[in-house]
Amino acid sequence: xxxxxxxxxxxxxxxxxxxxxxxxxxxxxxxxxxxxxxxxxxxxxxxxxxxxxxxxxxxxxxxxxxxxxxxxxxxxxxxxxxxxxxxxxxxxxxxxxxxxxxxxxxxxxxxxxxxxxxxxxxxxxxxxxxxxxxxxxxxxxxxxxxxxxxxxxxxxxxxxxxxxxxxxxxxxxxxxxxxxxxxxxxxxxxxxxxxxxxxxxxxxxxxxxxxxxxxxxxxxxxxxxxxxxxxxxxxxxxxxxxxxxxxxxxxxxxxxxxxxxxxxxxxxxxxxxxxxxxxxxxxxxxxxxxxxxxxxxxxxxxxxxxxxxxxxxxxxxxxxxxxxxxxxxxxxxxxxxxxxxxxxxxxxxxxxxxxxxxxxxxxxxxxxxxxxxxxxxxxxxxxxxxxxxxxxxxxxxxxxxxxxxxxxxxxxxxxxxxxxxxxxxxxxxxxxxxxxxxxxxxxxxxxxxxxxxxxxxxxxxxxxxxxxxxxxxxxxxxxxxxxxxxxxxxxxxxxxxxxxxxxxxxxxxxxxxxxxxxxxxxxxxxxxxxxxxxxxxxxxxxxxxxxxxxxxxxxxxxxxxxxxxxxxxxxxxxxxxxxxxxxxxxxxxxxxxxxxxxxxxxxxxxxxxxxxxxxxxxxxxxxxxxxxxxxxxxxxxxxxxxxxxxxxxxxxxxxxxxxxxxxxxxxxxxxxxxxxxxxxxxxxxxxxxxxxxxx
Amino acid sequence: xxxxxxxxxxxxxxxxxxxxxxxxxxxxxxxxxxxxxxxxxxxxxxxxxxxxxxxxxxxxxxxxxxxxxxxxxxxxxxxxxxxxxxxxxxxxxxxxxxxxxxxxxxxxxxxxxxxxxxxxxxxxxxxxxxxxxxxxxxxxxxxxxxxxxxxxxxxxxxxxxxxxxxxxxxxxxxxxxxxxxxxxxxxxxxxxxxxxxxxxxxxxxxxxxxxxxxxxxxxxxxxxxxxxxxxxxxxxxxxxxxxxxxxxxxxxxxxxxxxxxxxxxxxxxxxxxxxxxxxxxxxxxxxxxxxxxxxxxxxx
Numbered sequence: 001x002x003x004x005x006x007x008x009x010x011x012x013x014x015x016x017x018x019x020x021x022x023x024x025x026x027x028x029x030x031x032x033x034x035x036x037x038x039x040x041x042x043x044x045x046x047x048x049x050x051x052x053x054x055x056x057x058x059x060x061x062x063x064x065x066x067x068x069x070x071x072x073x074x075x076x077x078x079x080x081x082x083x084x085x086x087x088x089x090x091x092x093x094x095x096x097x098x099x100x101x102x103x104x105x106x107x108x109x110x111x112x113x114x115x116x117x118x119x120x121x122x123x124x125x126x127x128x129x130x131x132x133x134x135x136x137x138x139x140x141x142x143x144x145x146x147x148x149x150x151x152x153x154x155x156x157x158x159x160x161x162x163x164x165x166x167x168x169x170x171x172x173x174x175x176x177x178x179x180x181x182x183x184x185x186x187x188x189x190x191x192x193x194x195x196x197x198x199x200x201x202x203x204x205x206x207x208x209x210x211x212x213x214x215x216x217x218x219x220x221x222x223x224x225x226x227x228x229x230x231x232x233x234x235x236x237x238x239x240x241x242x243x244x245x246x247x248x249x250x251x252x253x254x255x256x257x258x259x260x261x262x263x264x265x266x267x268x269x270x271x272x273x274x275x276x277x278x279x280x281x282x283x284x285x286x287x288x289x290x291x292x293x294x295x296x297x298x299x300x301x302x303x304x305x306x307x308x309x310x311x312x313x314x315x316x317x318x319x320x321x322x323x324x325x326x327x328x329x330x331x332x333x334x335x336x337x338x339x340x341x342x343x344x345x346x347x348x349x350x351x352x353x354x355x356x357x358x359x360x361x362x363x364x365x366x367x368x369x370x371x372x373x374x375x376x377x378x379x380x381x382x383x384x385x386x387x388x389x390x391x392x393x394x395x396x397x398x399x400x401x402x403x404x405x406x407x408x409x410x411x412x413x414x415x416x417x418x419x420x421x422x423x424x425x426x427x428x429x430x431x432x433x434x435x436x437x438x439x440x441x442x443x444x445x446x447x448x449x450x451x452x453x454x455x456x457x458x459x460x461x462x463x464x465x466x467x468x469x470x471x472x473x474x475x476x477x478x479x480x481x482x483x484x485x486x487x488x489x490x491x492x493x494x495x496x497x498x499x500x501x502x503x504x505x506x507x508x509x510x511x512x513x514x515x516x517x518x519x520x521x522x523x524x525x526x527x528x529x530x531x532x533x534x535x536x537x538x539x540x541x542x543x544x545x546x547x548x549x550x551x552x553x554x555x556x557x558x559x560x561x562x563x564x565x566x567x568x569x570x571x572x573x574x575x576x577x578x579x580x581x582x583x584x585x586x587x588x589x590x591x592x593x594x595x596x597x598x599x600x601x602x603x604x605x606x607x608x609x610x611x612x613x614x615x616x617x618x619x620x621x622x623x624x625x626x627x628x629x630x631x632x633x634x635x636x637x638x639x640x641x642x643x644x645x646x647x648x649x650x651x652x653x654x655x656x657x658x659x660x661x662x663x664x665x666x667x668x669x670x671x672x673x674x675x676x677x678x679x680x681x682x683x684x685x686x687x688x689x690x691x692x693x694x695x
Numbered sequence: 696x697x698x699x700x701x702x703x704x705x706x707x708x709x710x711x712x713x714x715x716x717x718x719x720x721x722x723x724x725x726x727x728x729x730x731x732x733x734x735x736x737x738x739x740x741x742x743x744x745x746x747x748x749x750x751x752x753x754x755x756x757x758x759x760x761x762x763x764x765x766x767x768x769x770x771x772x773x774x775x776x777x778x779x780x781x782x783x784x785x786x787x788x789x790x791x792x793x794x795x796x797x798x799x800x801x802x803x804x805x806x807x808x809x810x811x812x813x814x815x816x817x818x819x820x821x822x823x824x825x826x827x828x829x830x831x832x833x834x835x836x837x838x839x840x841x842x843x844x845x846x847x848x849x850x851x852x853x854x855x856x857x858x859x860x861x862x863x864x865x866x867x868x869x870x871x872x873x874x875x876x877x878x879x880x881x882x883x884x885x886x887x888x889x890x891x892x893x894x895x896x897x898x899x900x901x902x903x904x905x906x907x908x909x910x911x912x913x914x915x916x917x918x919x920x921x922x923x924x925x926x927x928x929x930x931x932x933x934x935x936x937x938x939x940x941x942x943x944x945x946x947x948x949x950x951x952x953x954x955x956x957x958x959x960x961x962x963x964x965x966x967x968x969x970x971x972x973x974x975x976x977x978x979x980x981x982x983x984x985x986x987x988x989x990x991x992x993x994x995x
Contacts, residue, residue: 038992426885455887468878472900472983476705481896482886495705513709515983535886 023050023090024194024227025074030087032066032073039300043069043082045251053194056221056228058242058259060235060274062550063521064296066251067231071197074229075114076104092194110140113188117200119180123172129156129183130168136191151190159186160216176638178209185216192224199231206413207577208635211621214241233550235274236623239263244332247271250297250307257333263625267329267340270308277555278625279584285603288562289555289584295520306338314339365440366401367538367571368408368425373398373434375420379643392642394420395431396595396650399669402588404538407565407572409586409603411579411618415639416592418575422541425573426460427451439538456486456535463544465524469516475502475527476512482534501530505560522553529560533568541573546581558585579622583607591615594642594650597669601676609687611678614651649681657682718980718989725976731969739785748776750783750936759951769952771944777955780936781962787848787937788918788966791930794852795859795917800910802856803863808894808902810864811871818868825861833858837924851930855917866909870902877901904978911974915967938963 032044043066051057059067072078074089076096089096096107108114116122123132133152137143143151149168156164159182172180181201188196198217202210218241221228230242238245238259245262247255247270255268266272275281276290294311297303303310309319316339324336374397379390395417402408410418423429424436427443435442439457446454462468469478479501483494502509505526516524525545532540542561546554558581564570576582582589583603590600591612599612610616617635637654640646646653652662661681669679674686719725738745747767754774761769768777810818837854844850874880874897883893922939924930931937933944938959945956979985 037988428881428885452887452889455885458885460882460885462878462882464878468882470879470897470901472981473896474709481883481888485883485886485888485892492703495703499704512705515987517984518987531882 022052024053024092026050026088026090027070027074028088028090030070030073030089031085032069032078033083033085034069034079035081035083036300041300042251042302043299044073045299045302046087047248047251047253048087049246049253049256051195051227051229053227054221054225055244056218056230056242058238058245059229059231059248060233060238060245061248062296062552063233064299065248066299067233067248068199069251070248071114071199071229071231074197075108075112077108077114106140109136109188109193110191111193112195112197113191113193115181115184115188115196115198115201118204119177119184120172120204122184123180125172127171128168129170129172129175132172133183133186133190136187140191152186155186155190156183158220159183159189160212161186177205178212178638181205181209181213182216185213185220189220189224193226195227195229196221197229197231200233201230202237203232203234206639207579207618207621207623208413209638210237210623211634214623217241234623235278235551235625239625240623247274250302251299252307252336254308254337255333255335257329257335261330261333265329265341267333267335268308268337269312269314269339269341270337271335272341274551275625277551278580279555279558280580280624282584285584288559291555291559292552293556295522295553306336308337312339364403364405367404367439368402368573369435369437370398370400370421371435373421373424373431373436375417375424375429376432390643393595393645394642395424396645397434398592398595398597399434400590400597400600402539402571402573404571405565405569406587407574407585409582409589410573410575410592411577411582411589412592413577413618413639415594415642417595417642418592419543421592422460422543422573422575425539425541426458427455428460453486456482457537458539458541459532459535459537461528461532461540461542461545464548465521465528466516468528469524469531471516473515474512475507475514475516475519478516478527479531479534482531486535488535497534501534504533504564505530520553521549522556525549525553525557526560529557529564533564536568537570539571539573541575543575544577545574547576547578554581561585579607579619580624591618594640594645596650596679598651598680599676599678600669601674601678605675605686609674609684611672611674611676611683611686612651612680613655613657613682613684616684617654617656649679714986714990715980718986719976721989722976722979724972725980728969728971728973728976731965732973735785735789735966735969738782739789742782742786746776746779746782748779750775750780751934752776759948759955761952762954768954768958771941771952771955772948775934777941777952777958780941781938781958784936784938784941784959785962787931787935788921788939788963790848791852791855791921791937792914792917794849795855795921796910796913797856798853799856799858799860800863800906800913803860804867804906806860807864807867808871808898811868811875812890812894812898821864822868825864828857828861833920834923834927837927837929841929846929846932848931851921851924852917854924854929855920858920859913859917863906863909863913867902867906870905871898874898874901904982907974907978908971911970914970915963918963918966 028048030044030047031042034041034043047070059070061067073084074096084097087097092111096104099107130152133155134148137148137151152168153164156167161167161179161182175183202213205213214237217228230238232238242259245257245259246253247268249270255262255266255271262271266275273290273292277292279289282289292311297307305321306319306324309315312319319338324338326334326336328334373395375395377392377394379392398421410421412418420429424431425438430444436444441454443451443454476498479498480494483489483497488494489497499509502511507523507526507530511519519527546557549557562585565572574582574585586603588601589603589606590597591606591614592598593614599606599610599615606615607619610619614635616633620633621635634656635654640650640653648664648666649662652658655662667679667681669677672678672683719729752775754770756774757770758772758774759770760766766776766778771777806821810821836857837851840854840857841850844853880893880897883897918938921930922937922942925937925939925943931940933940941959945959949956979989
């Protein structure tokens with residue numbers, strides 16, 4: 001399976017390897033402009049960097065800061081109206097900016113490969129895997145069909161597709177998400193490029209698959225001695241998988257440094273803020289998250305001076321008038337900031353303390369209870385047309401309780417049933433069996449009319465705030481809608497309530513006449529939160545409420561959610577795939593796998609001393625912004641099918657410590673030496689919490 | 696909501712209607728389309744005042760002459776002024792198109808929305824009926840309608856309406872299915888919204904864009920289909936002019952007076968183009984996201 005450059009079949013002439021000391025790619029003052037009607041968006045504004053052969057460079061930044069445009073500029077794959085206005089892109093001795101369209105076509109897919117974010121949309125659903133991987137070879141080489149076939153099989157094996165030979169005739173929909181992304185990587189690599197550009201390659205994937213893909217790219221880079229540009233918004237991904245990092249803000253690179261150095265000692269205030277806003281840097285639940293106020297500037301009219309100045313806590317007059325030059329902190333570390341984090345400055349405590357101890361005297365009444373809840377979906381078959389009845393077991397015998405005023409965090413990979421649970425709490429779906437009560441009432445025994453009224457007790461918040469709001473309704477109508485539906489008060493009373501809600505989530509009244517698309521992502525999620533509060537519900541179900549947001553905005557929303565919880569005694573069901581977010585938000589964590597609750601208990605106990613192997617694997621797979629995070633526990637493979645779930649313990653097919661008993665007997669959820677319950681025949685030992693870990 | 700009072704504390708200052716009109720007219724297709732549509736409606740209404748000749752007046756000695764100063768578009772086979780007949784023909788053409796599209800369109804859209812919203816057996820029933828309706832030749836539907844309602848412009852309108860209904864039902868259903876998956880629809884249901892509330896507030900405004908374009912397209916189809924029915928003697932009765940029966944009659948005289956045949960075709964084309972580009976521009980103006988872009992000058 002190991003592809004050796006010399007003995008490989010197919011393309012035989014040895015490619016000249018550039019000297020390891022001369023950069024493979026060097027961008028000099030690249031400016032990329034996008035024409036949008038009368039205005040010009042300067043998406044990339046004077047970017048210079050280089051990348052050496054065999055090196056991985058991470059480009060990080062918030063959305064809209066130009067990191068993807070930088071990557072596309074290198075490939076000259078700009079959207080309509082986009083052009084490289086000036087600068088040079090030296091690649092392997094040639095200036096890509098000056099190449100003809102035809103010469104450039106030969107560079108793409110041949111010298112430079114690219115992997116896109118979403119493997120679902122970057123493969124052609126009507127072409128077989130073989131034809132898609134063979135396409136670059138047919139375009140760029142004169143190999144005969146036999147050689148092409150061999151090379152395709154070799155490459156598919158290289159990217160870790162099991163039984164590659166038998167998969168050649170498969171179509172994309174027959175492969176899982178992880179395998180599809182492997183196919184995309186195979187397409188990018190099949191011509192053995194010298195440079196691989198990966199644009200958010202794992203953002204659409206689950207953490208366990210994300211880790212597999214990132215490790216694959218890492219391994220291939222070393223084996224094939226190619227350079228990699230990893231574009232991502234995720235600081236955790238950058239920490240573990242890059243040699244150097246370039247931080248972008250508003251179309252410019254504001255800091256570059258070797259990864260370890262950047263994480264240990266960021267100098268630019270923006271970089272510092274990005275790190276500080278991460279939930280894992282909050283020093284526990286007792287502190288609020290650090291936030292960066294405002295949002296990145298409009299690149300058609302960027303501020304003069306330092307572009308970060310309007311959002312910076314350290315900005316002075318010079319920041320608003322002068323443009324900071326690149327400064328060298330060391331030979332490899334440069335930044336542009338007038339008031340950098342001092343070389344000796346301790347990373348000060350940026351997180352203000354908050355009172356967490358909601359006045360709870362002992363146990364409270366549970367507000368939400370799930371008792372042996374089962375939810376199955378029928379996929380057809382078994383009807384008059386015959387055939388075997390197929391059903392998906394989305395939630396299988398799940399029981400838990402949420403105490404009033406507390407947060408229950410639900411984690412798991414996509415397809416584990418956590419969204420089904422959140423929909424059932426919000427009564428948007430009903431259980432096949434079992435009982436769900438909210439505020440003491442079984443919602444599914446009510447009449448339609450009563451249920452409509454009771455819906456005011458629970459509100460569901462969605463992941464994507466722009467999708468959860470009707471784009472044709474202005475803010476005022478969005479907030480009035482729940483009041484109108486529940487016939488609460490007269491029009492003037494409703495309007496007063498609307499103003500009160502805006503105030504509670506910190507949105508100015510000038511927003512009332514805006515449409516959702518005229519708000520920023522953070523403002524939209526604030527609006528979603530305001531709408532959630534409109535009916536004064538007891539329970540708010542938040543389904544991935546921050547996963548569509550940038551870190552700095554995420555911190556604002558999380559702070560606001562906790563603040564509102566304290567003030568209003570709200571109960572949250574907080575669903576997320578992001579463990580550090582869930583840990584920061586939750587009192588109790590429930591971990592789901594394939595429709596089963598496998599571990600449930602106090603948040604800190606579950607996070608610091610997980611007892612289920614799946615929980616441990618999840619925690620170790622999750623990228624954290626620590627350069628040297630210990631990782632020993634690997635979850636292999638992908639989520640099994642919920643149509644025919646594995647017998648016994650559903651996790652056994654991926655479990656590193658599974659034994660024969662796991663296939664026969666289903667483990668029950670029970671205490672096993674720790675404060676949490678775990679459903680495993682061989683639970684990991686409970687580690688007594690260190691005193692420091694208790695907040 | 697504790698304070699009691701009657702005055703709303705919120706006064707909306709955003710002139711939404713003006714924004715819509717501004718962005719409509721800012722698009723070249725919007726202003727041109729609106730002008731054409733208004734002119735055509737005016738022509739229909741003001742026909743008796745603007746037509747140079749009475750539409751039925753015959754001049755046998757001057758039959759089938761080409762365009763000249765007296766008859767701007769020439770005359771037909773019995774010496775009637777083509778221009779005047781085109782102007783008068785606007786009335787039945789417009790009437791048929793509007794009746795057809797409004798009756799058939801509305802019925803189809805309502806059925807389609809209900810099918811897409813409730814799914815299940817109702818959906819299956821409606822869709823099978825549409826399949827069957829597609830299989831019937833329109834002429835047959837037209838003849839049946841005329842037998843029931845008697846020959847008139849209205850019955851042609853209804854017949855064409857029945858003909859276009861299934862396509863509206865299918866389109867509306869497909870659009871509704873897509874909207875039903877949107878988070879804001881689920882959110883509305885989660886807040887306790889009734890079916891009617893959700894359909895009126897969320898579904899219809901969001902599928903309107905596609906339907907408006909389809910309506911405009913159907914108008915042109917309706918005029919053409921109506922002419923076929925006219926030809927069978929079901930619709931506008933000769934000697935009253937309609938664009939349809941003029942097209943049919945003129946085809947024998949292409950050599951003698953080409954403008955006789957061209958004129959109704961050109962009139963129909965202008966009408967169709969006008970309504971279509973107006974519909975496209977209107978859809979843009981009604982979508983708040985595109986509207987912003989247009990008003991900012993980022994999009995034409």
